Amino acid sequence: MEALSFNFNPFPVLETERLVLRQYTAQDAEALFSFRSNPQAMRFVPRPLQQSVDDAMAMIDLINNGIAANDTIAWAIELKSTSKVIGSLSFHVIQKEHHRAELGYMIHPDYWGKGIVPEAAAAAVHYGFNHLRFHSIEAIIDPVNVASARVLDKLGFVREAYFRENFVQNGVFTDTAIYSLLRSDYLNNLKE
Numbered sequence: 001m002e003a004l005s006f007n008f009n010p011f012p013v014l015e016t017e018r019l020v021l022r023q024y025t026a027q028d029a030e031a032l033f034s035f036r037s038n039p040q041a042m043r044f045v046p047r048p049l050q051q052s053v054d055d056a057m058a059m060i061d062l063i064n065n066g067i068a069a070n071d072t073i074a075w076a077i078e079l080k081s082t083s084k085v086i087g088s089l090s091f092h093v094i095q096k097e098h099h100r101a102e103l104g105y106m107i108h109p110d111y112w113g114k115g116i117v118p119e120a121a122a123a124a125v126h127y128g129f130n131h132l133r134f135h136s137i138e139a140i141i142d143p144v145n146v147a148s149a150r151v152l153d154k155l156g157f158v159r160e161a162y163f164r165e166n167f168v169q170n171g172v173f174t175d176t177a178i179y180s181l182l183r184s185d186y187l188n189n190l191k192e
Contacts, residue, residue, distance in 0.1 A: 003097040004133060006070040012131065014075065014123040021075035021089060021120060023067065024060045028076050031085035032056040035108040044145040045106060046169045063090075077107060077120050086111045089120050091128060091137075099135035101128060105151075112147070118154045125155060129183045138180040142169075152179045156189045 014021040024032065033056035035041040037049050050056055066072035074090035087107030094101045103124065105117050128134045139157060141148045149159075157179040165173035 001099075004094075004099055005096065006073075006094075006132060008067045008070055008073055011067065012073075012127060014127055015080075016119050016123050018080055019116065019120055019123075020078045020080055021123060022078060024063055024074065024076045024085075024088075026057060026060065028085050029053050029056040029060060031076075032059060032088070035087065035106060038109060040109045041106060044142045044148065046167065066092075075120075075124065077105075077116065087116065087120070089117075089124050091124070091132075099133065101132070101134050101137050103128075103137050103139045117148075117151050121151060121155055125181065125186065129186050134183060136180050136182050138178055140176055140178050143175050143177045149177070149179075155181065156185060157181045158185075 011023040013023075030053055033050055033053045036047075036056060036059065037051070039049060042049055050059070063072075063074045067074070072090065072092050072094055074088060074092065076085045077087035077089055078085050087105065089105040090103070091101040092104050103121065105121055107116055125137060128137055137157075138160070139148075139152055141152070143149070143162065158181070159177055160180045161178040163176045163178075165175060167174050167176050
């Protein structure tokens with residue numbers, strides 16, 4: 001089977017009822033910094049807190065370089081009502097030869113519990129299966145993050161694996177859970 005190939009030019013803007021998922025620009029650096037520097041927002045993200053808007057700008061450059069190389073894709077989650085960027089969603093690891101991608105997402109804590117992540121992630125999953133032709137999509141989470149597990153459950157993902165203390169975050173060994181969704185299960189869920 002042939003490996004997948006992509007062309008993210010033009011960038012695929014996705015819209016939902018309340019959201020626009022669009023490419024990051026330099027003007028989004030402060031918004032990105034607002035949640036990537038927030039300890040509450042970053043609690044389950046195994047990356048250091050950003051220390052400055054320059055860190056956010058460097059991340060935007062890294063994201064956009066991955067998009068330009070057609071290797072990864074990330075969207076800024078923007079509220080239609082305010083045009084404010086409140087989160088991020090991505091297929092940040094794409095295994096082209098295996099037709100599989102890893103989904104990641106986060107939003108500013110001010111917007112937790114409002115159904116924004118499931119709404120955004122559903123649009124990305126749809127795009128991943130119907131346009132990028134993924135066979136499967138996975139998500140790797142800290143099992144303590146029950147909100148993220150609920151998002152994945154809503155989207156039809158199933159827990160495939162649980163690894164005990166296999167990851168060091170902030171100097172502490174933590175567990176990870178891997179969830180996945182097969183394209184065939186996704187399409188069957190749409191029929192129900």
